[in-house]
Amino acid sequence: MRSLLRCLLAVYLLVHGAAWAHKPSDSYLKLDVEGATITGQWDIALRDLDVALGLDGNQDGAITWGEVRAKHSAIASYAFSRLTLGPANAPCVPVVAAQLIDNHSDGAYAVLQFTATCAAPPPALDIGYRLFAEIDPSHRGLLKLSAMGFSSTAILVADATSRLLPLLAPSKPAQFAEYLKEGVLHIWKGFDHILFLLALLLPAVLVRSRVPGEFWTAAPTFRAAFIDVVKIVTAFTLAHSITLSLAVLGIISLPSRLVESAIAASVVLAALNNVRPLVFGMRWAIAFLFGLVHGFGFASVLSGLGLPQDSLVLALVAFNVGVELGQLAIVAVFLPVAYVMRGTRFYQRFVMVGGSLAVAAIAVLWLLERVFNLALLPELGT
């Protein structure tokens, strides 16, 4: 019990002890530019605001929420008189939407959420940053700027001159590499796609057994297993490329809950087919049919990343190539291992039946979650 208390104390210190940390003064400014509108969040340390505005009304060394609330309008006008967004002759006009509190590694911060409206969509962003310039010249503003799905960072120094930060998306090769990476990451992190693919691939190193009561037996040659894998992967790829393109180009759109539920259902069916097979040699057809559904799932991820309208096709191709590369990497690891183990009882019973049942069980939970909008599992699938 004592050691448990010590652990709780450690966690308590992790959260609260940090409030005493000594570090130089930083603010954290997040800006998201979309057209002529800038959505922003600005975190400013209460300790620094106290030096500027005297937050600690009763001078007891403790800043309460009531004391901060009493100064909300003073905080907003102090902060925004020291930040200029947009051209000097026509700055974007900020309106504070909410003031909250957040804890950073060195204590509590006031969080200003705001929207700034510009006269016209800025091709590049002028930033004039003067927060605490007269109090603490070593203060820095740590900026995270996003526009068109790409983000950049900058360290803002409080001084009189403003900085012009480019908003144009990075070069085409850099964009291609970025979307390629997202594609690879998506297939690796999106467990539902991996499980679907593995469920279809597990039997690829096996063939239908002639012995009554046994469904599967080891494939005779690597060539046979390899051809089966190629057929399945090609069918899956072809299918999800078609629907991914159709959805991203805006030709078809499906409600995401329907798509996500259908993806979960596809995993259940593919896994159960390994336990009580209905489809043997034609699994590429399942791959194609459900691949169409998975493509819609990829599309929602890709649009979530924010798509550059001027290079939509580039992003689409890069993301798709990334998905394929990620998929090939999984196959390259799976196939040799599965081929070597295919004759063992461990593979045929434990992996094939036990593994498939486990996959089916997870996918059933996903299906329930997605159909009924519940949260049963930790966030894993997409």
Add this chain to the structure above:
Amino acid sequence: MGNGSVLRWIMVAGVAMIAQVAFAAPFVPADDAQVLERLPLRAADYNRELDRLKAATNAAPRDVNAATALADAYYRIARAEGDPRYLGYAQAALKPWWSDVEAPTPVLVARAAILQSDHHFDRALADLDRALAREPRHGRALLVRATVLTVQGKYAQARAECPKLYGVAPELYVAVCVATVDSLTGKAAPATASLQRAMSNAGVTPEARAWAASTLGEIAARRGDPLAEAQFRAALAADPRDLYTIGVYGDWLLDHKRPADVIALVRNDARVDGLLLRLALAQAAAGQSEAKATIEILRSRYAASRARGDTVHRREEARFALWLANDPATALRLASENWMVQREPADLRVLAEAAAATGDTAAKSTVRQWLADTGLEYPAVAALVAPRAQGGK
């Protein structure tokens, strides 16, 4: 891993997750009375003096003496509390002259002190050279110059400054200046003897006594002399809140496998990054489960420091990477970068430890060359980089 420790792990992970969920996103506090932040309490002790100095500068914004008095007050708080925000306030107090190359002499000296605290050693030296060209017997300028040159490892130049301090600085300061440089250049025994003699003189202030005793402790620690502990304790008896001594005494205790004493020593000053590092090293050495949480706090502090482009933590971060993050390659990179800027024995030691851990022959030969060139007596470091030495600490 026994059942108990597994259970403990799960509990910690669970509580940590809840804590994360509760604190990861901005929130609206439920209650007006909820305390969000406690201001540094000790700052209140300084407020009366600061208020007086601020009133003076407000009354005469271009008055050099009022401005430097305020800057120096902030500088002393920054040193005493280990809080870098006060260095920023000190800089603000000198704002009218901050970018002025030919600023008045008191501003040059105050600016040099702030610059060297941020590791801008060359800019600090430029200011001091200009100040001393105008006023060759400026005690504080001489003292800061000797300190900066020593930190840079320019011992001949540093040693030449010390005798100039006679008559313009307390006598014990002259003795510390001489003993520090001598002890780094192969004369540790005579340096110890002469500094001990100087300390026996009457009329020594507690701060000066703490500084001298701490210096003696460091010399003894490098030589492997067990009397180091008595000196560190004497220093803390004279000035219990001397953060520098707490740090070096903590290192000595770590070297002597006394993590419990380290924890007791630094516990109340864990808001200072350098002492939090000692706390983490001690908790890890004692096998305490708290180490994990402390390591995460340190990691986030180093990340925050890097995000703003600071490099003042490289020596400490190298130790962190080597002993707590199990990342000797990063430790070697940080220790090497740090060695380009500062060359105190502690900088040499972490470079030697990282070189030993990675087996990097170039870094080892850098350390061996330094020991040979300076005559520094530091057997523990020499053993790490001996031609056939194996492994780290």
